[in-house]
Amino acid sequence: MLFSEFDLDLALVVSFEDGVEKGVEKGKVAIAKTALSMGLSIKDVSIITGLNEKAVFEIKNGFLN
Numbered sequence: 001m002l003f004s005e006f007d008l009d010l011a012l013v014v015s016f017e018d019g020v021e022k023g024v025e026k027g028k029v030a031i032a033k034t035a036l037s038m039g040l041s042i043k044d045v046s047i048i049t050g051l052n053e054k055a056v057f058e059i060k061n062g063f064l065n
Contacts, residue, residue: 032059 028049035045058064
């Protein structure tokens with residue numbers, strides 16, 4: 001099966017968007033770790049990063065890297 005140029009372009013766009021999402025998520029985790037190390041509460045870190053409180057709790061306790 002041959003892919004058309006459109007299919008390849010679409011695949012590149014989707015791959016790029018996935019990469020951006022993963023990068024944004026890694027950035028949020030890094031910010032959460034820094035904020036937690038500065039003594040901010042789980043709730044405050046959740047508000048700042050947009051991560052839910054469960055994810056921030058998991059980051060704080062080393063379950064999520």
